[in-house]
Amino acid sequence: MTQSLDNIDRKILQLLQRDANLSATELADRVGLSQSPCWRRINRLQEEGYIKNRVALLDRQKLGLSIVVFVNIKLSAHGWNMLNEFEAAIVSFPEVLECWTISGGMDYTLRVVTKDIESYEQFLRRRLLQLPHIQEAQSNITMTEVKNTTQLPLDDL
Template identity: 50%
Template sequence: MRHKLDGLDWKILDVLQQDGAASAADVGDKVGLSQSPCWRRIQRLEETGLIRQRVALLDRRELGLNFLVFAHVKLEAHAGDSLDAFRRAIADIPEVLECFVLMGQVDFLLRIVAKDVEAYEALFFKKLSQLPGVREINSMMAVSTVKETTALPLGQLRAELG
């Protein structure tokens, strides 16, 4: 880890990953600091990049995005600009929430949302299958969600780092 954190920093990070909208005063109350020193610590954590951004997590189902798909993508080739061209193109598709480069039998893993199967089918044929260098896409629909979190295991990490 590149940044030295003390016990208060760890507590602040834990509070903020549970409630990113919490004010410095609210966070300070929970970690035992007054507002100003807490605000300074939060600013430092943001400046160092440990806190990338604070966002609202939206409920996709409440917004009508009921179809969640995980897609494995294989490219034709890995040489030249094919990887970069794919990366640039995938960044412009808002339904693709996450894209990971993998090692193994597939090249990318995508997490995709759509309104329904018809909307995904249109996305698949009009955009995904047309991406540069794509040889094969295997789509898997998520039936239900067992666990979904954005919270990192800070307690475990802190214990391991001492």
């Protein structure tokens, strides 16, 4: 899919992932285009799915969400219905920001955010561990955030 991206497309994407509030005029100035061709490129990038959404990134610390936990989940069975049931439940939990299927000894990794350890424990006991077919859950509570970005490495495309 990246074969149809030229250098200007990549520059537009790079700028937008840093600041989605940039106008088409500002983007056009920064990539060396006039406003109309730049606007058309942005629309094409959206239509082709390169730009999925434009969102506001919130500061979880300022909002009082100070705990980030990576939870590795192992299911007791792996039938199609069980996987779908588990995944549907996970999608419904607002505390779970990400859910990945993984290879190795565990089946899923979740990134969970809560306000404090007590809140995480309540989430774990009352919601997550109440799901059927969970054999094991390993919680890894984070300490220091070294890097957290949403910017994809576009230079090598």
